[in-house]
Amino acid sequence: MRISTVTAAVAATVLLAAGCGGGTQEQADGPVEIVMWHGQEDTSAKSIEKLVGRFNETHPGIRVKTTSGGVTADGMLPKITAALTSDAHPDIAYLYGSWAPNIARNPKTADLTEHVKDPAIRWDDFWASEREAVTVDGKVIGFPAVVDNMVVLYNEKLLAKAGLKPPGPDWTWDDFRAMAKRATDAEAGVFGTTWAISGGEEAVWGLWPMVWQAGGDILTPDRKKAAFHGDAGQRALGLLRGMAVEDKSVYLDSSPAEKGQKLFESSRLAFFLSGPWVLPDLQAAGLEYGVVPLPGTNGNHETISGPDNWVVFEHDERRVKASATFLAWLTAAEQQLQWMTDTGSLPIRASISELPGYQDYLKKYPGIDVISANLANAKRVRPPTTKYPRVSSFVADAIARTLLGKADAKAALAEAAAKTDAALAVPGS
Template sequence: MKRALTAAVAVALAVTGCSAAGERAAGPVEITIWHGQEDESAKSIEKLVARFNQTHRDVRVRTESGGATADGMLPKITAALASDAYPDIAYLYGSWAANVARSPKVADLSEHVKDPAVGWTDFWANEREAVTVQGKVIGFPAVVDNMVVLYNRKLLAKAGVTPPEPGWTWADFRATAKKTTDASAGVFGTTWAISGGEEAVWGLWPMIWQAGGDILSPDHKKAVFNSSAGQRSLDLLRAMTIDDKSVYLDSSPAEKGQKLFESGRLGLFMSGPWVLPDLQEAGIDYGVAQLPGTDGNHETVSGPDNWVVFEHDERRVKAAATFLSWLTAAEQQLVWMTDTGSLPIRESITKLPGYQDYLKKYPGIDVVSANLANAKRIRPPTTKYPRVSSFVADAIAQTLLGKSDAKTALDQAVAKTDAALAVPGS
């Protein structure tokens, strides 16, 4: 999915001056980080690394691109691990954690994060869950987000629709999308991706969770997304698409949703905080609301990303943990957030004096930030998740294109998922 999300940054930390057993090493420990970030995000991380190097004498951090942005970091890291040319730290999507953790070269920071100075419990619970695989802490939280609904104030006013209120429902969402649709003007109520990627399923999960369903069984051995909750959720999207004709089906791998919203052709757009700087630049008059709810439940979906640490030797792992503890501290994170529009990865950040200035800089970010309280679950931490996602994405496309009903499409996706989950391997 677009974790679309901000561009990713690759950072590597290489150690020099190895000491003999029992001797103190000469000079600082050097580590490399592959941050995978671009544009303002890249400038911000480089600035923070320079600040760390100026204030810490025992550790020196070197940043590198790693030859990839965040989207392409997994294959780069996989190849680097095979050739022993891997960094000390890399920015990796949280959904990759289960796959990455299979490598014996991934460090275990479980003991490091117990240090009170780290403030581990200050991170949001879903972030800690995303960076922990089978009890092994593989790094530090890097970025957290969540899904909200962006709405075009002018289109809603033109259609005579009241902006979303805190207690709005999916029935309200459907009604608003239908009223703001104007086919003759090329305006749609909302959009849904059918290109087969994570973007297609990203919005379905919270609908299922809110209705009391889930993606997989607790032991991750069976798929359960074809429950009544799953069927009702997909049926709603089908009705909006086929009956109301209020949904623009986005079949482009490049995902046109944001561009359509920026050009004033979408009334409602389900997305995340990463689009706010672009919307400001585009000059669109937008508002932000939490997702519609079911029986008062407004649970959303979140995709935390991680700074994963790789093991070269004990000194470098310790140095990496020292740097990440500093980088993810509230003061440094507020700098990063103000530069990039990212959300607070620690609850304590919201108590800092400069937090209000951050909120003013990004209109609507206050709603997205507060919505972190509704981000209660993460996608299943299993190596099979990418296949699960692709099966469900296909089921969504078949249903919204009118080639299948929701039950049949989801049942078929469950059968494929169960077969994949039954194959040995974590």
């Protein structure tokens, strides 16, 4: 799902990891025991544990032990990095797809390339963006865990109050700007939309679809230079600057905890760029909302997807094989429909929509049908380079300075591009 740039101290994490590892002693007899750090919370944690319990009951040769890993998904990368150093790593861990280039470099990350060739796994049934996110330089390091994409959620009552009709699927970014301005009511504390300026990936990932739609890209094809500072990037950030500085229709969110969803739930935002994970909360809040694909450029409504992975780590061959067997079962259509129904996640396989019960899933989460269909607009993933977190931080800073009126889009992006080029020039990217 969404990437969070993590800077937790590795030394402290080692101490946590030492007590939670999977152990490295080879299991010669009896069931193969494997450990999974799922990083999930609340409903998602309960669902994954329920599924694991079902697997253990039906697969006596394998015993899966689950734990959150002591962290949420946001904190999993430093936790795993430390655990790998101390040989206290699990067999399986939930990791954001954008972390794949970093974790694939570790020699203890398993290679499942041959495992996924098994016809029974139906590897091609996963969406292309998911397969791309879990494959680094031809090496498959795990199985797809979650797929999402960005859409626009809108508050039906706020639009009606502003005399606006809900946007249609063919709307443009100019429409978005005009509607956000009209829906803004400063006296009532209502804004057209929000944008994060806290320096994280949350600030950046909404910009990339705008750049892609206009024919631009994040990096050059060889991943050696920045490309986001071209005309497409300048137009995209320039539009956001106009909304924030001129129209005053953007709530600039400087909180690391990100207030956007809470503001939307409390009817203080007309539009909110987000994904499927917020739908259960919106329903619980009783909000009357609608869902529509991102505004488009010249008919292109490309969005961004953040596939996450179940990554497998080596202890011995038996455990790697058992991990692959378990993940093949967990990611099969039937189990995934249960996970989706519990959590509101999107289908990670095309075939899931053919199952009995899929229509019930759509009815349970109003708007999920739009987000599911929007997977067709998720055509690219963020560049698979270990330097991406640094690139993201440079662009996030450029966005913040621009939306605060401290720089124009061209100058801010040019500075971020220069920093990106310098970072990419360092060996190891």
